[in-house]
Every structure is written in C-alpha cells, then in structure tokens.
Amino acid sequence: MLEVIFYGIIYGSIISLGAIGLTLVFGILRFANFFHGDLMAGGAYIAFFLITGPLAWIGLPGEPFGTTSFSIRMIIAFPVALILVAGLSVLIDRIVYKRLRQKGTSSILKAIAALGISFIIRMLIYIIWGPDQIKYFAGARRIAIHLPFQIKVRPDELIIIIIVTVLVTSLHLFLRYSRMGKAMRATADNMDLARISGINTERIIIWTWGIGGALAAAAGILYGINVALNPEMGWSFLLPLFAATILGSIGNMYGALAGGLIIGIAQQVSTLFLKPTYKPAVAFVILILILLFRPQGIFGGKQS
Amino acid sequence: MLEIKDLRKRFGGLKAVWDCSLRVEKGSITGLIGPNGAGKTTLFNLITGFYKPDSGEIIFKGESIHGMLPHNIFKKGIFRTFQITREFNKLTVLENLMIVQHPQTGENIWNTWFLFHKVKKEEMVIRKKALEVLEFVELIDHRKEYAGALSGGQKKLLELAKSMMAEPEMVLLDEPGAGVNPTLMNKLIEKIRALSKEKGMTFFLIEHDMDLVMNLCNPVIVMSEGRKLTEGSPDYIRSHEGVLEAYLGGQYGIDPQ
Amino acid sequence: MIDLQGLLSYFTHFAIMAGIYSIFCLGLNIHWGYTGLFNIGIAGFFCIGAYTSALITIPPPTGVYANYVTQVFALNLPFPFGVLGAALVCGIIAFLIGIPTLRLREDYLAIATIGIAETIRLIFHNESWIANGVRGISGIPQPLSSLVDPRNYNFIYLGIVILIMITVYILIERGIRSPWGRVLRAIREDEESASMLGKNIFAFKMQSLIFGAIVMGIGGALFAHYNKSIAPDTFTPLYGTFIIWVMLIVGGSGNSKGAILGGFVIYGLWVLPEFITRYLPVALQSRAPYIRFLIIGIVLELILRYRPRGLMGEEKHVSRLLK
Ligand SMILES: Nc1ncnc2c1ncn2[C@@H]1O[C@H](COP(=O)(O)OP(=O)(O)OP(=O)(O)O)[C@@H](O)[C@H]1O
Numbered sequence: 001m002l003e004v005i006f007y008g009i010i011y012g013s014i015i016s017l018g019a020i021g022l023t024l025v026f027g028i029l030r031f032a033n034f035f036h037g038d039l040m041a042g043g044a045y046i047a048f049f050l051i052t053g054p055l056a057w058i059g060l061p062g063e064p065f066g067t068t069s070f071s072i073r074m075i076i077a078f079p080v081a082l083i084l085v086a087g088l089s090v091l092i093d094r095i096v097y098k099r100l101r102q103k104g105t106s107s108i109l110k111a112i113a114a115l116g117i118s119f120i121i122r123m124l125i126y127i128i129w130g131p132d133q134i135k136y137f138a139g140a141r142r143i144a145i146h147l148p149f150q151i152k153v154r155p156d157e158l159i160i161i162i163i164v165t166v167l168v169t170s171l172h173l174f175l176r177y178s179r180m181g182k183a184m185r186a187t188a189d190n191m192d193l194a195r196i197s198g199i200n201t202e203r204i205i206i207w208t209w210g211i212g213g214a215l216a217a218a219a220g221i222l223y224g225i226n227v228a229l230n231p232e233m234g235w236s237f238l239l240p241l242f243a244a245t246i247l248g249s250i251g252n253m254y255g256a257l258a259g260g261l262i263i264g265i266a267q268q269v270s271t272l273f274l275k276p277t278y279k280p281a282v283a284f285v286i287l288i289l290i291l292l293f294r295p296q297g298i299f300g301g302k303q304s
Numbered sequence: 305m306l307e308i309k310d311l312r313k314r315f316g317g318l319k320a321v322w323d324c325s326l327r328v329e330k331g332s333i334t335g336l337i338g339p340n341g342a343g344k345t346t347l348f349n350l351i352t353g354f355y356k357p358d359s360g361e362i363i364f365k366g367e368s369i370h371g372m373l374p375h376n377i378f379k380k381g382i383f384r385t386f387q388i389t390r391e392f393n394k395l396t397v398l399e400n401l402m403i404v405q406h407p408q409t410g411e412n413i414w415n416t417w418f419l420f421h422k423v424k425k426e427e428m429v430i431r432k433k434a435l436e437v438l439e440f441v442e443l444i445d446h447r448k449e450y451a452g453a454l455s456g457g458q459k460k461l462l463e464l465a466k467s468m469m470a471e472p473e474m475v476l477l478d479e480p481g482a483g484v485n486p487t488l489m490n491k492l493i494e495k496i497r498a499l500s501k502e503k504g505m506t507f508f509l510i511e512h513d514m515d516l517v518m519n520l521c522n523p524v525i526v527m528s529e530g531r532k533l534t535e536g537s538p539d540y541i542r543s544h545e546g547v548l549e550a551y552l553g554g555q556y557g558i559d560p561q
Numbered sequence: 562m563i564d565l566q567g568l569l570s571y572f573t574h575f576a577i578m579a580g581i582y583s584i585f586c587l588g589l590n591i592h593w594g595y596t597g598l599f600n601i602g603i604a605g606f607f608c609i610g611a612y613t614s615a616l617i618t619i620p621p622p623t624g625v626y627a628n629y630v631t632q633v634f635a636l637n638l639p640f641p642f643g644v645l646g647a648a649l650v651c652g653i654i655a656f657l658i659g660i661p662t663l664r665l666r667e668d669y670l671a672i673a674t675i676g677i678a679e680t681i682r683l684i685f686h687n688e689s690w691i692a693n694g695v696r697g698i699s700g701i702p703q704p705l706s707s708l709v710d711p712r713n714y715n716f717i718y719l720g721i722v723i724l725i726m727i728t729v730y731i732l733i734e735r736g737i738r739s740p741w742g743r744v745l746r747a748i749r750e751d752e753e754s755a756s757m758l759g760k761n762i763f764a765f766k767m768q769s770l771i772f773g774a775i776v777m778g779i780g781g782a783l784f785a786h787y788n789k790s791i792a793p794d795t796f797t798p799l800y801g802t803f804i805i806w807v808m809l810i811v812g813g814s815g816n817s818k819g820a821i822l823g824g825f826v827i828y829g830l831w832v833l834p835e836f837i838t839r840y841l842p843v844a845l846q847s848r849a850p851y852i853r854f855l856i857i858g859i860v861l862e863l864i865l866r867y868r869p870r871g872l873m874g875e876e877k878h879v880s881r882l883l884k
Pocket residue numbers: 315318320338339340341342343344345346347387
C-alpha cells in the first residue's frame with residue numbers, strides 16, 4: 001500500500017506540474033484551456049527531437065548516467081524544450097487569443113478554439129513522429145534502490161521528485177516575491193481591478209502563458225522519462241489535470257499542487273482493484289464528486 | 305405588500321445592506337432614493353432572489369420569499385428591471401417582449417409538437433399584446449432588430465416595456481429614467497400612474513432624478529449606508545435635514561431648491 | 562473511362578455518412594447553437610446509441626461463433642426498437658450527467674462531458690461481458706435488407722437516413738420556433754435575466770441536454786446499422802466529437818439548415834483529400850488521416866477567427882411558427 005501511495009505521489013507530482021500551469025491560465029485568462037495536455041505532449045516530443053536530432057548531430061554523448069535516464073543530451077534538452085514550449089504558448093496567444101480578447105469573445109468560444117488547437121498539436125505529433133509509443137532511451141533501466149517500508153524506487157523517480165520540487169519552489173518564490181509574480185496573483189484575483197490599478201495585463205498574460213507552457217513541457221518530459229511518449233498522452237492527461245485544478249480551486253497554485261497529488265494517489269490506489277486502463281475514469285469520478293459536493297474546490301472560499 | 309426586516313448582506317468586508325427594514329404598501333408608488341453605493345440595487349437583488357441574504361426576512365403578501373429561486377419569486381408576482389440593462393442580445397426586440405408572458409403553453413416542448421394549433425393561436429395573442437406595448441413605448445419601428453443593437457435609452461425603454469408586458473402585482477424599477485428623453489418619460493409616468501390606479505399594481509422604484517421622484521412617488525424611502533434613513537411624503541423628504549447630509553456625504557449633491 | 566455505377570454507389574455512401582453526421586450536428590445544435598450548452602462528449606452518446614441499438618437488434622450468436630462473443634443481451638428485435646432504445650438510453654444518460662453539471666459554470670459541463678465520453682469508451686473496452694470488449698460487435702442487421710439485391714441496398718438505407726433526418730429536423734424546428742426555443746435562446750444569452758422572467762433555467766437546460774442527446778443516440782444507431790460492426794475505438798474524440806463541432810461551427814450554429822450544410826461540407830472536406838493523399842510519398846501515406854484532421858483543425862481556427870457566424874448563421878427572427 002505504501003508503495004502504491006509512493007508511486008501515486010510520483011505520478012501525482014507530474015499531474016501537479018501540469019495542473020499548476022493550467023490553473024494559472026484558467027485563473028488569469030478565464031477559459032478552460034483544452035490544449036494544456038497537448039502542450040505537455042509537445043514538450044515531451046520536442047525534447048525527444050532535440051535528443052535524437054541536433055544534440056546528436058553536434059556529437060554530444062547520448063549515454064545516460066548510471067542507472068538513470070539522464071544523459072548530457074537530456075540535461076541540455078530539458079531546459080531548451082521548456083523554453084521552446086513557453087515560446088510556443090506565447091505564440092499561440094499572439095496569433096489566436098490576442099485577437100479573440102480584443103473582440104471580447106466569450107470564454108466558451110476561446111475554449112472551442114483551444115479544442116481546435118489541441119487537435120492541431122496532436123495531429124502534428126502524429127504526422128511527424130507517428131502513432132507508436134516512443135521511449136527516450138531504448139532498453140529498460142529498471143534497477144531499483146530499496147528504501148525502508150519495502151518501497152522500491154528507481155533513480156529516475158527520485159530525480160523526478162527533485163525536479164518537481166525545485167520547479168514548484170522557484171515558482172512559489174517567483175509568485176511571492178517578484179513584482180511580476182505579485183502582479184500575476186493580483187490579476188488572478190481580479191482582472192479589472194488589476195487593469196485600473198495600472199498593471200500591464202498584456203505582459204502578465206504573456207508571462208502566464210510562458211510559465212504555464214514551460215511547466216507543461218516539464219511535466220510531459222518527466223512523464224516521458226518515467227513511462228513513455230505517445231501522441232494521445234496529452235488527451236489522457238486532460239481529465240486528471242482538470243480534476244486537480246478544480247479540486248484545488250481554480251486560480252490557486254497550491255490547490256493545484258495538492259489536487260495533483262491527490263488525484264495521482266487516487267488513480268494509483270485504484271489500480272489495486274480496477275484495471276489500470278480505468279485511471280482516467282477514476283479522475284473523472286473524483287471530478288464529478290467535487291462538482292456535486294464542493295464545486296468551488298477544497299481551497300475556494302465562496303462559490304463563484 | 306412587501307415587508308423587509310433586518311436584512312443583511314455583505315460582500316467580503318463591505319456591508320452593502322445592513323439591518324435594513326422597510327415596507328411597501330399595496331397599490332403605492334414608492335420611491336427609493338439614496339446616494340451612490342447606498343445599497344439600493346443590492347436590496348432589489350436580494351428581494352428578487354438574485355443574491356441570498358446573509359440574514360433577515362423578506363415577506364411578500366404575508367409569505368416569506370427569503371431564499372427562493374428567482375423564477376419562483378417571479379411567479380409570486382414580482383418583476384424587476386435592471387439598472388444596467390440585461391436584454392437578450394441576440395433575440396429581437398419583439399422576442400424580448402414576447403418571452404415575458406407567463407405562463408405559455410408553447411414553453412412545453414410536447415405542446416409544440418402535439419398541441420401545435422393551440423400554441424400557434426396563443427403566440428398570435430402574445431404577439432399582438434407585445435406589439436401594443438412596443439407601440440406605446442415607441443419602439444415599434446425597432447421590433448425586428450436585435451435588442452443588443454438598441455441604444456442605451458432604448459434599452460431602458462425595453463426594460464419598462466417588459467414590466468408592462470408582465471403586468472405583475474409588484475414592479476421593481478431600477479433607475480428607469482436614466483437616458484430616456486423627457487417627453488417620453490412623461491408619457492411613461494402617466495402610464496405608471498394609470499397602471500397603479502386602474503390595475504392596482506404596486507411600484508417600487510429607484511431613481512436619482514429628484515423631479516421625477518418627487519412628482520411620481522409617495523411615499524419616498526431614503527436609504528443610506530445599507531439602512532433606511534427615513535421615509536415620508538415628498539415634501540417631508542425635501543425638508544428633512546438628514547437626507548441632504550446623506551447625499552452631501554455621498555458623491556452626488558442634490559439641489560434641494 | 563468513368564465508372565457510372567461506381568460513382569453512384571460512392572455518392573450514396575457519401576450521402577449516407579454525411580447524413581448521419583448531419584444528425585449529430587442537429588443534436589449538437591440544440592445543445593450549443595440554441596442553449597449554449599458546451600458538450601464535448603458527443604462521442605459518448607454516439608457510442609452508447611450505436612451499442613444500444615446493436616445489442617437490441619442483433620440475433621443471439623449460434624454455433625462456433627457463440628464461443629467467441631460475449632454480450633449482455635442480444636434481443637433480435639426489429640430496427641425501430643433499436644433506434645428507440647438508443648434514444649431512450651442516451652436520454653437517461655444525459656439526464657444523469659445534467660444533474661451535477663447544469664447548475665454550474667458552462668466549462669464544467671464541457672469537462673464533465675469529456676469525462677463521460679472517455680469513461681464510456683473505457684467501459685466498452687474493458688468490460689467484455691457487455692459487448693465483446695475491444696473486438697466489438699459485428700453482424701449488426703440492416704433494416705429492409707431482404708427487399709433488394711445487397712449491391713443496391715445502400716439506396717434503401719440512404720432513404721431511411723434522409724427520412725429520419727427530416728423527421729428530426731421538423732421536430733427541432735417546431736420546438737425552436739416556438740416559445741420553448743425562445744426560452745432556450747434567452748438562456749444562452751443571459752440565464753440570470755431569464756430566471757427573473759420566471760423561467761426555470763435548470764429544467765430548460767435539462768430538456769435541451771436530453772433532447773440533443775436523444776438525437777445523437779439516433780445518429781449512433783444509424784451509424785451502427787450502416788457499418789454493421791462497431792468497436793470501442795470507433796468512438797474516439799476525433800471521429801466522434803471534434804469533427805462534429807467543426808461541422809456545426811462551419812455550417813453555422815443556431816441554424817438547423819446550417820447544421821446539415823456543415824455536416825455535408827465538412828464531411829466532403831474530410832473525404833476529398835483521400836483522393837489527393839494517394840499521391841503522397843509512401844512514408845507519409847500511413848499518416849494521411851492525421852493530415853486530413855490537421856486540415857479540419859485549421860479550418861476551425863480560421864472560421865473562428867474570420868467568420869464566427871459560419872456559412873449560415875442564426876436567423877434574425879426565430880420565434881416564428883412555421884407558416
Ligand atoms: N456583486 C458585488 N460584489 C461586491 N460588491 C458589490 C456587489 N454589488 C454591489 N456591491 C457593492 O455594494 C455597495 C452597494 O451597491 P449598490 O449597487 O447596491 O448601490 P446603489 O445604491 O444601487 O448605488 P447606485 O446609485 O450607484 O446604483 C457598493 O459599494 C457596491 O460596490
């Protein structure tokens with residue numbers, strides 16, 4: 001049981017990374033971003049491209065360190081993919097959402113546009129990399145370290161937890177102490193108020209997309225390292241992401257963090273008595289329960 | 305007709321309505337005035353079920369309507385208009401009026417399939433009534449336009465037209481006069497008087513235009529900081545010192561002559 | 562040389578499929594076009610409709626074949642029972658989804674419908690006792706198939722599809738052009754204001770959700786009997802939901818004629834590249850379907866950007882009873 005919970009935490013921390021980005025976009029831009037999962041997939045595949053493409057061509061060694069999945073190439077590709085996906089998110093905003101905002105388009109039409117973008121990203125992945133599952137490093141490296149309580153853990157999983165902790169902590173510091181971070185929190189609270197108090201909302205929106213995209217890419221790569229890449233991965237993350245976001249109250253980064261962990265653990269525990277393929281359905285059932293009993297989420301004060 | 309007891313509503317730390325108690329008599333045209341932010345619109349929102357009160361009571365025709373859903377409050381006989389008009393943008397002006405009629409046979413989907421002729425006949429009657437109302441408020445030429453395309457003043461008229469269409473026992477009007485031209489306003493005032501006298505309808509209206517209030521309403525209730533300050537005939541209100549103070553304390557001064 | 566016979570049968574096939582998709586569009590138009598309900602789980606209703614009708618009409622397996630299929634029931638009833646059953650079950654499911662979601666923000670409904678569609682697909686996938694799991698059901702009977710030579714059967718089926726499409730169209734138009742539809746459109750515009758006019762928002766939204774789901778269920782049934790075999794993976798978000806949304810938005814939401822037009826136009830756009838992708842390099846050919854979806858996705862973004870009304874948007878004066 002403890003072991004299952006531990007795996008749930010690893011899986012949940014990946015959901016959390018995605019959900020934090022989603023909740024920031026949801027809170028500040030006020031629409032359900034259905035392509036957030038596909039940004040995760042996009043990040044994972046871009047990293048794969050960097051590793052097998054440019055970084056290989058310039059002759060960097062691809063051999064992973066020890067029994068991990070991290071090579072020199074991966075260490076370089078990881079931040080580069082984060083930056084590229086952040087740029088991609090901002091680009092999508094400039095091409096599509098800036099105009100929709102100016103026209104005062106309803107949040108639902110924005111969500112539909114997001115649905116369209118999600119399919120476009122997925123189709124591009126299918127076209128470029130094909131429908132089959134891909135691994136960053138062929139050959140399983142499943143040598144586990146034994147921890148107390150009979151928990152077996154792979155080095156990769158420890159690294160994943162460390163990376164998530166570092167990212168979440170830096171985001172926390174950023175939102176708490178930097179000027180831009182404070183402005184973002186103010187905007188998530190009340191967009192109109194933020195605008196009249198002189199905050200440059202367009203700049204905040206760019207930062208929001210950038211951070212959301214980068215975190216999504218990180219989540220996608222970590223999932224790719226832990227499991228594998230496939231074109232549908234973004235879609236299958238959508239329900240856990242939204243469940244975590246709503247569970248943790250929309251716009252609340254710490255809520256999304258907790259929500260992601262809860263959903264991850266619940267999904268993993270469910271595999272004790274359900275087929276693992278039912279994982280998305282477990283997220284869905286939790287989502288329905290939240291909507292029925294506490295639609296404002298566990299961290300929300302009043303119902304909006 | 306309508307009685308409010310110790311009503312409270314706060315938004316966060318802001319006490320929008322606080323220990324407010326007042327009565328509106330049947331058949332009266334009661335005015336509600338007060339400086340900006342006094343809580344007048346919030347009071348209307350509480351009466352119509354738009355917001356849930358934190359505490360207190362709302363009694364309509366001897367029955368508590370506290371906590372009822374807006375559509376059920378409408379069915380009890382209260383209709384309200386909005387200060388910031390809320391028409392159905394992509395319905396035509398005529399449709400905006402026709403929808404007000406209640407109840408309608410054709411609002412049941414089975415009836416639209418199986419009682420088609422009854423629905424159609426009823427629809428003709430509703431249409432005729434709506435056209436008459438539109439004629440009266442001088443919006444007849446705009447009947448085929450989207451309501452969202454009307455000007456601000458015209459939207460106010462549409463709100464008034466809706467209340468004429470609804471013919472409820474009690475109408476809450478939130479600043480009906482803003483943006484409506486004076487000649488037309490006089491005509492509307494006559495109409496309100498007639499409806500009140502002939503049909504016994506009760507009016508409770510918020511207005512900043514003092515001439516209009518003093519001319520039309522009796523009694524007039526003054527609200528300030530979420531409570532009733534005082535109440536009385538227009539003459540009494542005009543000479544009341546506290547009223548002037550409340551207004552001067554607010555953003556707007558009125559000219560008491 | 563032009564093969565006239567072949568061309569004709571191709572067009573019949575095209576018209577049947579486009580017609581079935583148009584029925585889904587009509588259903589979605591009730592939800593989104595008229596009520597503003599954001600349903601992106603059409604695939605779920607599609608799937609349930611198809612399976613229900615299949616299980617109701619299929620004969621129990623016999624002989625060796627019986628060893629290879631498992632299903633909850635096989636009722637061997639005539640086609641109309643299948644369609645009615647599909648409609649009924651979809652209506653019930655819509656009702657159950659509506660309870661937790663219709664009082665909440667519209668995007669919650671969207672997320673919940675994605676969830677239900679995925680869950681339904683997973684159930685049919687994993688629980689093979691219901692309908693044979695991943696392998697799905699085949700040998701679904703076709704109505705009136707004994708009347709004609711199998712080679713000409715599609716003409717009959719096209720007739721059935723068109724008949725059902727027209728019936729659905731008339732029922733929708735009557736409802737929408739009546740006070741019922743007026744309330745739905747008012748709810749779409751401003752639901753709080755509608756509730757101040759005495760309209761029970763929840764009840765109307767629920768009726769709309771159920772009605773649209775029933776129409777989608779009928780579409781699913783028609784698909785099952787045309788295709789003769791179904792499997793859970795037929796009902797992916799791409800084929801089952803996304804393409805239908807594009808059809809409605811391109812055709813014009815809030816207009817039943819537009820919904821049908823969109824169904825035909827986008828289905829055409831969907832099959833047309835089939836002829837072109839044949840000439841692609843071999844390496845890309847296996848990925849052709851994705852290229853076609855990519856094109857459809859781009860069409861959606863362009864329409865949203867430059868012509869959100871679609872080809873045939875909502876008429877101005879809708880509350881006009883027929884004639
Ligand atoms: N939904 C809300 N959330 C937060 N504060 C609100 C809300 N509605 C009203 N308020 C606040 O409550 C107070 C009373 O507002 P209300 O609209 O009732 O005033 P009013 O008397 O109608 O003023 P006016 O004459 O300007 O229309 C104001 O300070 C307003 O800002």
